[in-house]
Structure formats: C-alpha cells, structure tokens
Amino acid sequence: MMPGTSCQLETSDDFEWNTLMEVHHEPIEKNYQLLEEIGKGQFAIVRKCKEIKTSALYAAKIMRKRRVARGVAAADIAREAGLLARLRHPNIVSLYKVIDTGTTVVLLLELITGGELFHWTPSGETEAAHVVRQVLMALSHLHSHQVAHLDIKPENILLSTPPPMPSIKLIDLGLSHRLVPGSEHRALFGTPEFVAPEIVNYEPLSLGTDLWAVGVLTYILLSGASPFLGEDKQETYANVAACQYQFDNEYFNNVSEIAKDFIRSLLIKDPKERGSAESCLKHPWILTESEAPQGLGGAMISAVRRGCVEAVSQLLLQGAPLNIRDSKEDTLLHIACEVGDEGMTILLIESGIDLDIPNKHGLTALHVAARHGHINLVRHLCLAGCDVDKTNRGIRADVTAIKYGYPDIANLLDKLRNPNQRENYIRQLQPTHRPIDRLHIRLLGHCASGKSSLINSLKSGIFSFGFFRRSRSQNCSAKREPSIELDVTSKHGSLSFEYSDSEYEGTQGVEWSRGNVGGECVFWELCGREEFLASYHYVLTFQQPAVHLITVSLREPLTVQLQQIKFWLQFILDRINPSNVGFGGKCNDVKVILVGTYAPEPLAPNSNGGNLLAPLLPFLKDFTSILGEEPQMVALDATNPSSPGLKLLRSYLNNARMEFLESALVWTGLAEAWRSYVQSLEVPPLMLTQEEFLNEVRRINPLVCLEHCRHLGLQLQNLGECILLPGNLIVLSPEWFWQDVLNWQLSPDQRGRLGGRTTGVYTLEDFQARCPCPAAQALQALQAVNLCVPCEVDDDEVEYEIPCLNLVERLPGLWEPWKPCSNALPHAGLRLCPEEAPLYHLTAIFTHLQAQLRKITQTWDPLNSDLYQWWRGSKLCLGPCESIITFEEEEHSCVEIQVRGPRGSSAQCFALLSVILDAMDTTIELVAPGMLLERHWLSPSQLREYDEVIHSWAPGTIISALIDKSLEEATLKNPLNDRQETVWEIVGCGLPLVENYVPGPKQPVKYIKPAVQRRLAQMLDPPDHHGRDWCLLAVRLGLGDRVAQLDSTVDSPTLRLLNCAGAECTVGSLVQQLRALDREDAVHLLLTYTPIYVLLMSVDSETGSNLSR
Secondary structure, eight states, X not given: OOTTEEOOOOOSSSOOOOSSSOEEESOGXXXXXXXXXXXXXXXXXXXXXXXXXXXXXXXXXXXXXXXXXXXXXXXXXXXXXXXXXXXXXXXXXXXXXEEEOSSEEEEEEEOXXXXXXXXXXXXXXXXXXXXXXXXXXXXXXXXXXXEEOOOOSGGGEEESSOSSSOOEEEOOOTTOEEOOTTOXXXXXXXXXXXXXXHHHTTOOOOTHHHHHHHXXXXXXXXXXXXXXXXXXXXXXXXXXXXXXXXOOHHHHTTSOHHHHHHXXXXXXXXXXXXXXXXXXXXXXXXXXXXXXXXXXXXXXXXXXXXXXXXXXXXXHHTTOOSSOXXXXXXXXXXXXXXXXXXXXXXXXXXXXXXXXXXOTTSOOHHHHHHHTTOHHXXXXXXXXXXXXXXXBTTBOXXXXXXXXXXXXXXXXXXXXXXXXXXHXXXXXXXXXXEEOOOEEEEEEEOTTSSHHHHHHHHHHOTTOOOOOOSSSOTTOSSOOOXXXXXXTTSTTTTOXXXXXXXXXXXXXXXXXXXXXXXXXXXXXXXXXXGGGGGGXXXXXXXXXXXXXXXXXXXXXXXXXXXXXXXXXXXXXXXXXXXXXXXXXXXXXXXXXXXXXXXXXXSOOTTOOSGGGTGGGGGGOGGGHHHHOSSOEEXXXXXXXXXXXXXXXXXXXXXXXXXXXXXXXXXXXXXXXXXXXXXXXXXXXXXXXXXXXHHHHHHHHOTTOOHHHXXXXXXXXXXXXXXXXXXXXXXXXXXXXXXXXXXXXXXXXXXXXXXXXOTTSEEOHHHHHHTOSSOHHHHHHHHHHTTSOEEEEEETTEXXXXXXXXXXXXXXXXXXXXXXXXXXXXXXXXXXXXXXXXXXXXXXXXXXXXXXXXXXXXXXXXXXXEEXXXXXXXXXXXXXTEEEEEEEEOSSSOEEEEEEEOOTXXXXXXXXXHHHHHHHHHHHHHHHOTTOOOEEEEEOHHHHHHTOSSOOEEOHHHHHHHHSSSOTTTOEEEETTTTEEEEHHHHHSTTOOOOTTEEEXXXXXXXXXXXXXXXXXXXXXXXXXXXXXXXXXXXXXXXXXXXXXXXXXXXXXXXXXXXXXSOTTOBHHHHHHHHHHTTOHHHHHHHHHHSOSEEEESSTTOOSOEEEEO
C-alpha cells in the first residue's frame, strides 16, 4: 500500500470510510492546484482544481470535519463518499479520490461544465423525456441498492453534454440515505417545492419519495411552472400535503395527455402507488425515447452499465448469457471493472464468468482494473484465480498499473506472481469446516458470592486439591458476618452492594481469563460492586451466545438470596435486545444457570444440592424467558472440585457448548495466520482503528478485503481475543481494556488520584496523570462505550467529560422557587423508575444519561443554552426555560425531571422536556434496550407552588382515564390539594392541545414497545387452562380465521398477532379484550408502559407516531 493512504474496515452500525477506494491522508496542495470557487454551501465549498502531474481538471468538494459541534459530521461525509464510490453510473457524478487533510475532507469529483438543468428549458416533450429518462435511470441504479437520493431538483442535475439532447449527471448525495427494509427513516429537509407529502407529514420515507420529485421536475420541464408553489413556505407545504395541483391550460395547452398521465402517476399522495423507477422507465411517454429492445443480452449489458446488481441477478435466472460482449468487444466483466463496480464484479465472478478473456485491445479485466486503479477489484479477480501473468502485447497487468500511476496495485500483483504463495493466500481466506467452539461464560453475583473460587475450581479439574485463596481460608470455622442482610426497614429491601469484611480482596470491575471446561472457555467475572455497574452493558451485549452463571451465597437468608438473584436476572434481561424473541418471550442464544455457593458439606447422597435453591423458584416466574420452564440450578462448594454440584455444572456447560456449536463461526486460515503474527510481535498492539487493523492484516495476506477483515474481527471476538467497539475500534487486548481502562477509572480505590479534578472533566494531560496507559487510546475507548464525551473548549483545545467521575456536590440555589405570578407559568415534571430495585438499576443508567445530555447540547448555540452537571444531577437550560434532572435516592429512588419557564414559553418548555425524554430513550437503547421505566407524572399545580411533597400519578391511573376520553377531557384529582387537573395540563406544559396529539391508548398495537411485546409474549403464548391465551384473543380481535397461520412453537404467536392486526386495533381495544378474558396481568402491563400521548404525523396516517410519551 502506498504511504499516506489508508482504508478502513466496514461495520454495520458506525461511521466508516466505506468508499471502496483508498482514503489519502495528505494536504490537497501536494498534488493539486486549487482554482476558482464554483459552488458553496453551509459547511462546504466546491472549487475547480487541477492535478499538477497530469493537468487533469476536477471539482474539489471541500468539507470541514465536525469537531464536536461545528462542521459536517464524519458519518455524513463518509456516507456521501461511500455512496458515490459504490454506486457509479453514467448519470451520476463520478468520485475519483478522497483526501483527508485532517481538518477537512476533499472529494475529488468529475468536473461538469455544462451548467445546471435549472438554467435550461427544453423546446418540446422529446427533449424533456430524454432528460427525465436519464434521471430515472440514475434513480433506478440508486434504488436497486435501496438508496434514496432525497434531493432531486434542477439545481442538482448538471448537463454533461450540450443541448438539445443533453446527457445529465445527478450530483449532491449529501442527503441520500439507504432505506433498509424493515426499518423506518423520517426526516424534515429538502426544497419546499420538491418535497413529498411524507416529508411534510414526517412519515417514513421510501424510494417513492424520489419519484414524487421526478413528477414535480417533469411538470416544471414541460410547463415552466411549479405545481405546488405557494405565497410562502407554509402554503407550499399545505399544497404538497393536500396534493393540490392542476394542469393549467396556460401552461399545458400543447402538452400531450400521455405526458400528463406520466406526471399523474407520480404525484400520488401514497408513495406505494407511485411504482418504481424501473416501472416508470416502461411508461409509454418514456418508452418513445427508448432504444428498441435488444433481447436478454442487451438487457444484461445495459444492467451492468447501470450497476443494477438485482436486475443482473434476475436476468441470469431468466437464462441471460453471461459471456457476451458489447459493441466495443468488452465483456460484462470489463464493463464492471472499468467503472469500479465491486458488487457487480463479485456477482459476475460468483456466476462463473470467464476471467481472462481479452477485449479487442488485448486487455483482460485485470488489466482494466489495474489501469483504473481499482485495487479491490484486482484483489477479487486474483482471489477468483485470474491469470496474473497474462499479457497484452507482452505487457502484464502490474506494468499497466505502474504506467498509470498505481504502484500499490503493481506491488500487490508482484506478491502474487509466485503460484504457491498465491494459493496459500487464497486458502487462508476460505472457510474450513472446523467450528470455533470457545464457550463464553459470564459470572454475575454480589461480592463474596464465590465467583472467583468457582472459576478456579472449574479451571482446575477434578483431580486438583488445595486452591489459591483470595483472602483467609474458607475452611476457617469462624462464620463470616457480611453486611448483606435483611433490613426490613430499608427502602431498598435486602438488596445491598456493600461488603464490610476488611480481609476481603474482591474482584475489581471485570476480570477476563481463559480456561478449559470440556473445551476452551472464556470467563468474564463481573464484580458485584455498585461503582462498576455502568460498564457492564457492553459485556452482556457484545458476544452472544453465552452462558450466564448467577452466583449467590447459600449462607445468606433466603430473602437476601431472592433479592440478589432477581436483581441479576433483571440486569441481564434489561441488556438483551428484545427484537429476537421466541415462543413465550424466550431470549434466544441466552442461557442462565443459578449457582448456590458455599453449600454445606457433605450433601445428601446422590444430591447436587439443587433443592437448596428450589424455594426461590415460585418467585422467579417473571424470568422464564431466560431461565426456561425448567431452570437449571446447582448448589455446590466452589472450593471443592469434586463437589457433585460442580460436576453437574460442568455437564450443563458442556451441553450448552454443543447447543451453541450449531450456529458457531468456523475457522479460516487467516485467523490462524493472524494469531501467529501477533505472537511474533515484540509489542503487540492494544487497540487499532479499522484502518490500522486492515493495514496490519494485509501484511499477512495482501488479498484481504473489507469483508474478510470484518469476518476476522468476529472470529477473534468469538475466540475472546479481541473486542469490537462502536466507532470502528478493535481492542486486541481485552485485559488492557477491562483492567487499565474501565476498571482503573471506575474503581473507588483510584478516586484518591483525582486530585482537584472532581468535576470529571479533564484535559488530555490531566487524564494522563491518573491513567496507567496512553491517555489518548483510553479516552477513545471510553468514548466508544459512552462513558466519555469530548467537549471543544476552543479551536485548539478539547476537554473530556467523564460523568461517572463527577463527584461534585449539588450547589445550593440551583432550583429556587420563582415568585408567585397571577398567570399559570409552564411547569411539568415526572419520575422515571424501573419496577424492581430502582436504585441500583438506575445507577447503571444515570451517568450514561448525563453523557447523552452533553452530546445533545454540543449541537446547540452556547449563548442560548447551558448544561451544568454534578454527582447524580444535571441542570439544562434552553433559552428562558430551565430543567433539572436528578437521581433521587432517599425517597423515591427514581430519575426526577422538572421543567419550568416564564410566561409564553410553553412551547419551548414542552420541546425541552421532549429533548430530555428523548435523551433518556436513547440512553436506554444504548445501555439497556430491554429496560422498561414507569413514568409517574407530577402535579403541575404543586410544582408551581413548590410544595415540599408533590403528588404523582402512576401511569396506569392516567392510561385508564384515557381509554375512552381525550387528553383534555380526562381529569385526575390531586388528593393533596383537591384540585382536578386534566391529563394534558399534567403533561403539556401549558401548551394548547394540537390536533395531532392523541391519547396513547389510541395508537395501533403494532407500535407497542418491543420490550413490552416480549413481556406480552411471555404471558400470552403458553397455553392457558381456561383458554385465555393468544388464540382466544385473536378470535376476540376478529382474526379467528388466521389462528392456524399465526400458530407457532418457535416464534411468538402473540407477536405475530400484533404485527398483523390492522390500524383499527388499538392499545385501548386490546386492553378491553384482555379484560374480557380476565387477563389482568397483561392489562396491568399495557396500562403501565403505554405512552400518555402520541404525535401522529398526519390526521389520517396509518404509519404510527414518531413521538410518544
């Protein structure tokens, strides 16, 4: 690879340089001369530039990278560059190079000098259809990759050849978005004249959104008038939303009916009825300008040129020829390699196309790819077995690469000249049949519950006696007196995370180790201390499947054992994404075993001691989704490797290993080669970016592409030898990540090193003073797991806020009462709490909420906003409005949010409250996607009066009042001041009720939260003795004819039922039917977690809501 260039590994959910080309890290002035400015945007300018070496002209789009708050987000830059590189097409502007200068990113684009379509008017329908056809061809190519342009307008269409029949190019993919099937994307952007109704109504976008803009474009080209343009933006939006337009005779007197029909077929309010770009190309008005059909061969050539992978796949299924040539004697592979279409090249190779056929100039596909600098295509061709020594008039492809300025390709081909070495490289990338059978075992439990002893016993085998003791010998006759004991007067029951034994040397944070229990295992021991709970979400979510062992000391009273087991079961359940739900709400790929430690010895003959935990089972029915109908339990002496319980546990672990093997990844030679390579390094790397990882892997095998690296990362993570973090980071030393980064920072023993920095805010130098490893890498890792936020102080200095290290006490006077006012000032508030052990479950969440609030405020104007944070509290101000978010431990053990503002600020207060609740939703999604929080709303009348005790209404009370009434009609009585307050007064901050706000019970059942759906499946899927299960519910909902179709013992029939129910089946009607079945458990669940209100995007919308509270 050339110095100064790089390419990063691709991941599915984070920013990456997924451009299918190298990213050059160098000053642009090194190889290019910047000329005059030819375009300008908010954060980007476009300048003509000339390559110094060749004098070739390009358009340089220069975008300033966002540093925390200002500039273009790195993900947005990467998305635009990636789309331009991947989706090459004759009617889309070409991307030649990506240059990262450090502060800016430069996209070197094709220079188009014909001007904008905006400045050209066609003389007739023939010319207009010619242009529209090209726009549709470009969109067809984008849409075949599920990419919507979302900004079609004349200014974004350039003429690449002169009129009257010009060729056009689509430009500016800055707003483009890949619309993944099954997901929803909403946005409010675009030029008012060209936006579709779904944008105005904030409904989910689709590929049909582009076709609406094509209809508007065609209308303008044929008439010179705009169909929806009003006197102002609001009128324009109203016209679009109502789909109000007409063909005025003044403009359309000479326009054919077939042209009008084409426009009508696109300007349809329902995007599903607009058809597709491909169907539009078959419209008679467009076909009059099309070439005559050329058979399947011609269609194949056309589809390959347009980059339509799906179309080529369909044509191949229909029997289209593969080894055909176009008029220039180029094969399909030549065409794909010339434009750099990697997806098409892979498809053609996998379909069996001949690799070494020369064109009329004697060039093979390898020559073409080398000539145009497409190194990834060269890799694919070589991996498929092309002849690297084949010549064109005696010239090999590597010589061609040198001639055209691509020495990296030449070096690659030179390494592949040796056939034995080339075969070795190819074999390394081929999967074997050997599964990776390394079992991940996570141990969770309170301090002194025997986790470390259990790991030592499991590792030691049945023939080892005498063990390392973390503290004094367990054989000591004196009984321990831990501080975990039942305290019936405690607000939090018997659950505690304190341990008072001064001789106890406990685990710190997460301890990671390897061992062998019937095969190789990776042990993750999670410390039972409160301070580390905020870091465990990534342990429990990054690697599945896995076995979870919950340990509890049998020396504790049964009440304490129950509290601890329920806490850790809920902790695990909260961190499992509720999207993968099986029958009965079962969480697939998650296995939990309950382990009672310090069992009395000897046990009864032939007993594994499981009956010691049996009294707890009746209280664990809510956790059958992870425990199963027959929970696996073991009671053992963790210090005795010959304990019957330990033998049983080993058998459980071996059974889990065999069960998980069915879906395990398999080994590749590349994984073996990488492990050998790392062992040979004198100083192995601790953490690499994807770019650095890709470069390192290519030292081993130059044929490696992005997909190979991604698969290698997953293999290493399954082996327990790396951790894939968000933000394109690969941690190659798990011990370093957990011990030197997370455990060190969170350990209470290290807080003495804070010095005067108790605010949790550090410069890089300050942080290094308290960090045992390079601070830059540690901070990068902390950011990836949402424990650290960079804050830009000025243009040259960045500070890092770590909320979990913020020990500042709350300042007095932060929420002083305002003077009484004759007008009711906007006030609102609520308390958020989980159903069980709210104190400790929220402890793991609150610091992440503070980090999320800091991220949000960095995009705001600092002159109009402020965020001050302290230990377990934040005060957020926006304009004249104030809010305070506190973690209340003493009385309610909840997160309490209060918002207030002066007269006339109701809308701003409501918006501020929405921002905070959105921040909490995002935090839950990141840290505990399965967690459910009850929302208890506070009395606004008492908030205004600053009463010491403020009444709150449970969510079930509010939702019950809304079943048959509107937000303004439903009233609730405050028993503390005897006032009647409407629900909208409670939640609306004094804002007048808007038509689109409707009660939560009126939302369709298909939009019930996934975590609630999982609980419903757990309740309603199992057969009920009286028939009160999903089957009878389906009959009562009018879906009796679909019972057989919905029935399943693998998937959840309840979830199938909810997904197929129509929009008329609302939460309110579901509650009524469940009450008729006497299923009060399910009714209580829905009443507790249904949002108070939803904001529908349009009055007649069936697409649900984007805002629910």
